Amino acid sequence: MIDPRQWQVGLLGYGEVGRILAEDLRAQGVRVSCHDVKLEHAGHAAGLHGHAALHGVQLCATPGGLAAASDVLISAVTASQAVPAAAACAAQIRPGAFYLDLNSASPGAKQRAAHLVDAAGGRYVEGAVMTSVPPYRSRVPLLLGGLHAAELLEPLNALGFAARVASERLGVASATKMCRSVMIKGLEAMVIESFTAARHHGVEDAVIASLAETFPGIDWERQAAYFFQRVIEHGRRRSEEMLEAAETVREAGLEAWSASGTAERQAWVAAVADAGLFGARDAPGHARSSDWRVEADRLLDHLRRLHDTHGSPHR
Known part of the structure; x- marks a missing residue:
């Protein structure tokens, strides 16, 4: 050889x-x-x-x-x-x-x-x-x-x-990866959605305390910061991956409700990032804050501006 x-x-x-x-x-x-x-x-x-x-x-x-x-x-x-x-x-x-x-x-x-x-x-x-x-x-x-x-x-x-x-x-390795992604990328999307909404309602500390009680092995503050940064930086790629994960689910005969929803949320964050909300795409450290609250506030400010302009929030 x-x-x-x-x-x-x-x-x-x-x-x-x-x-x-x-x-x-x-x-x-x-x-x-x-x-x-x-x-x-x-x-x-x-x-x-x-x-x-x-x-x-x-x-x-x-x-x-x-x-x-x-x-x-x-x-x-x-x-x-x-x-x-x-x-x-x-x-x-x-x-x-x-x-x-x-x-x-x-x-x-x-x-x-x-x-x-x-x-x-x-x-x-x-x-x-x-x-x-x-x-x-x-x-x-x-x-x-x-x-x-x-x-x-x-x-x-x-x-x-x-x-x-x-x-x-062929397909066994990819199926393993894609089914895992339904969980992992889905958790990213859920954290961004849940924590941003909780921030709007002023209940983020209570939500995190409850999650910590239910899942004591996870540092939710640190995990949220990581999830926000990775999706802001790579949401477009992640969205495409989740479209493939959705296809993997459909190949099993299931409707891909979770995977498809995750793809939409990842793509939405990518579109907001492309619009410059988090800074220039090629700037070092595209997600400019290690505090997920700062990034969630930017998303909420973006939604408020859209609401003021168009009369309804962009989801």
Whole structure:
């Protein structure tokens, strides 16, 4: 087996996850190339070029070009782009190259992506990232799935990942991730909704005291601050993930009421953030306060302004 440190790794997506993986792989001397659609937008391209230059990452103009140059492709795009990204790479993927799909997509979407990659001669492996990446970086708990998962496991872990094989059957790893997301992303949305409403009514301290009594193992102040910040920063991506989680629920024959509602709340916070309520999108520390009350007050002020302008609150 070739030393995985001799691989040419292609990263499809150069957002938060892509940049972290690029940094960790480059620290081991692994050759890394990347493509991101934001390279086509002047407002974002400069930051990507700067990061790439700092860490020795080669940027590719097209996903096909990235695929043609890579021994292993790691796809970390937004959930809605999981299948289009696979299609864009499949036409030029190297025969036998691994395609590790880390995107938060439904089992059905992963199966469609796998068909595209495998039919083109690649080796598709589904990946399910099981918690937030930044605290763990490349050692974030990772489930692998598919016929080629076992082949990729040892070399991937040799590069510093913390992967294990969930199943040879495609969809098992993704279903695990998506069903977890119904809970985790749903809790984010519920905390933002509950705590902001409680702040409006002046009962937030009583609500938190009651939650602490019922769930004594959770620091609700700290958890709320974290949830507000993550959704403000990544609400758009989270919303897309929850649309995939909703599809996962529907694949089981259930109406996805909770997952769909979570997607709407996450998208709403993202839209408010895009409007500049929490500061400039590219500013360091986009959620500018570690106090969830400050962020909730900004949401409430925003709603009051909408009410004054339009006569009814925007939900």
